[in-house]
Amino acid sequence: MPPKKTKGNAGTPTIAPGLGRLPADTYDPNVQHFKMIEECLQAIRDHPVFGPNIDTLDPLPLVPAVAGDQAGFLAPLDNAALAAARDSGGEYVCGVNLLWANPLESVTPGVPIMAKALSDLVHRLMARGPKVVEDRLEFVYPEDNDRGWRKCCPEELQHAVIMAIHERMMLGAEEDELLAWRRVVLSCPAAFIDLKTEEDIYFHATNKRVKAEQDYRVLTHKTTQMIFDVYNFKVRKELVSGTLTDEELAYLYKTRLLKVKRSDQEASKEDKDRTSPGTIKACVTVYEKMFVHEKLRDVVLKAKQDHLDESPFASVHKLNEIVGMCRQSVVKMQWLLLTTMHRFETNHLTAREFSARNLQGAGTKQYGLVFLRQREMKLYLLGPFMDGRNFVSSAKEKLREVFESRDSYVNLLRPLKDEDTEAVDCSWQATWPNSALKLLELIESACFAVEGQDDATVRLAMKNGKNAQELLHDYSPFKDAIADIDEELKKEMKKIQEAGAVDDGDAVVVPAAAAGSSGASNATAVSADSGTTEDTIEAKREAAARRLLKSYLVLESEEDKKSSSSLASSLSKHHLLKAAQQHGNCIVLFDVNGFGEAITAPHIRKPPLATATVKKLFEAVALARHGTTSLTTLAPNEIYIVLNGGRSNNQFASKHFGVGPGVGRSKCKGSNIVWREILVTFTPDSVQNRKWHTSKRALATMKCSQKMFWWFDASTDIPLKSHLHVPGNNGCDMMGPFVLEPWTSLPCMAYELKKTFWGKRRQAVGGKTVTGDSDDEGAEQDKSEIQEDSGITNEEDIPLPDVGGGRGTAKTLPPDCKQPVNYHEVPCLLWESVMHATSGSQIIDLTPQTGRLACWAVTNRLGYIGVTGTPAQKEYIEKEVFQAVIDAMSDPSSKLYAPSLADPGKKRKKTETSGAQTKVAKTAAPEPKKTSAPKAKAEAQPKAAPKAGAQSTAETAIVPVGEEPKTGEMSAKLKAMLEAAKLKSNNTQE
Structure with a gap:
């Protein structure tokens, strides 16, 4: 039995000294790490420079006995000097073999080693090179009968040197460098210290971690490590002294730990204060109620290994609050921890937002109770709600499989990383009826969506005392979704009854086409046991395409929205608009070339900009995303990009941000916005192919460049990288050259349809036309720009589609005359390069044009939000994107390729593809006509x-x-x- 505690002076408990050994069944989080260290050591022994006996060699002398041999950094161990220092009770410093200390031994067993922090130290040592170790190994003075030396320092430094040598060997280091590393091993600084008990050794090593500074801060225990350390110390101590209270453990730490103030003035965090009984109690509670369960422990450890102090669980009091909030329920704690991690990893939640204070109280920043209520909503929807309605049985089984847990949701439906998306097959949704698809969307948005767009609704319902069922049936948008599901179920049941289908599991209703979609077939009943026919494959393919469009495409028309607030209200319904990005930035695009069309000579004149419309577009996006029409402050990871179409006056964009061209280069007062100007260039031949005339008199009248402007928050992360399709990198102020497609390669449309397509954005431009007539109606372009476009003499004609004579002329065009939808459309490769340069993962396009960028974004699984000028433009883009998705499913090189849905007989369209800029056809200008006398x-x-x-x-x-x-x-x-x-x-x- 352990000895009983004796009472000392009042307020000073007397505790027996010493520590016991941890029980053999104690969890060891470092098993894999120690295996890796063993493998590194074996590789070092196998190398001829080090040899199999490297860990038993004597340290190097200061003066080698043989000329040419290696010399040590400091005097090697001397046994006589060691014995004298031990008798005097002082320290003895000398050079030893680094591997004399057992690298598989730890003073604090059972405490996880932070691999990421250790890796950082390894790379620092490699960059520093083979030099004497800055820190030292520390040993307890050995007795005469000791067979081995007892290490009394943290093990990370020794491990870092071993890993650095192994890494250099793997990278093919030269023999001279490896010999230098051998010298580091055989002349390592060491100190021998007089420590009597195992408890003295523990506190000495712990104090060394407390004192760790700067580059060796890897030795400092993080919060999760502290929880393991405190609990294991309590177990070992109680084997010797009996049961200890939290106050007694705190007293031990208070009397034995050093009080250190960091050199960088960093204040010690409250939750790492081991001298507080509350901290001791929290550590023990978290370990006993949470860390003993593997699936909970793994989540917290992985977060700490990956993010260190930036982890959302970097607080023992926060973890203790989670234990109490979940009433020690393992399934509830697992749900809360995984929900937090998924939002954190997708940048929808920060560690600061998920604080212990926010967990403890209610209000607008409460997350813990919201996540638990979402779990209750999931249980209700997958249970009583689904069982009480006549959903297809196969859909019920699949929904329960997909939404069983957060992990199953990520693995089967929505991976957190873009690169994992290709491995997920969602084609099983193709044969589902609309009711099941809408139920899937409801469960996903209400209980699993990482964007958290409905958190405020859940908080409001909780404030009003509503349970999960009442919340779903009484609050929008959930009650509206349930009403839609019930309506779909009625329609499907009616069709089943009309078809004579009685058994719920024998028939599957193929979802009907979405309103306004292209290529959709009518809903049909398909027998589950029948063979796969061409019609059913086509239906599945179209249904899968519609599902993808719902996930990645949002289109809203600006024409029928009278104000920016009404447009913002329509946009805010879509969760894509407010969604923070998973792995990149949100890019808001405005291309002057694609804003509209000039009625007068549209092939040479850029579309006029309607100031009120431009203002409405920018204000609507700001209002929908941030609740304010002001753009003088942008959110991090939000980049506004404007391509000016060659205009000389760019205040139309700068005035919205308060900084930029025409406004000034310095930031306006209180603004966090910075801006960049980039010159986008085009090849002269491709520009020449689009010009109606050239000049023989003037110089440099053919514009081969346009200016692009970026506005973004100063904290936005735009890493340096090479351009995708052109030379240079995003650190340059130039991008290009790009090849403009000839007019014959641009998307075309009948003249009559084109007028409907552009609507009010098809406006007259002032100045003289090519016929000499004047038209000033709706003119909003600078006179200097008009003269540059049309005031040039001695012109040489170049073939182009017939554009008519403009308003007020005798020349008109027949309704079915084909024209490019946009004469000035830039290649999609330019925007692909921009998305790559800005690390963009979502697009808000204020000038969607013909939808080519939308097609590229959706087929690459990027969120795309487009604000069209007219409903006709919206419908046109929907059809184009739908067809692009259908084609991509049959294209093995596409991210959307689905072998089970591919059409083997479908010919791949010849469209502009990434990396194919040089293959764009160049239309040569005809020979100049000779002028007669x-x-x-x-x-x-x-x-x-x-x-x-x-x-x-x-x-x-x-x-x-x-x-x-x-x-x-x-x-x-x-x-x-x-x-x-x-x-x-x-x-x-x-």
């Missing part, structure tokens, strides 16, 4: 001007990529060009 020129007057609408569709049609022109089409184009040239010559002479 004035007399001949006068005789070549046209007989009559072309009548309105006289041009045929064939003469103005744009040939899509990959198709051959129709017979006779080129001659018709040349004929039309000749007539235009004659007409212009006539006007010039008049």
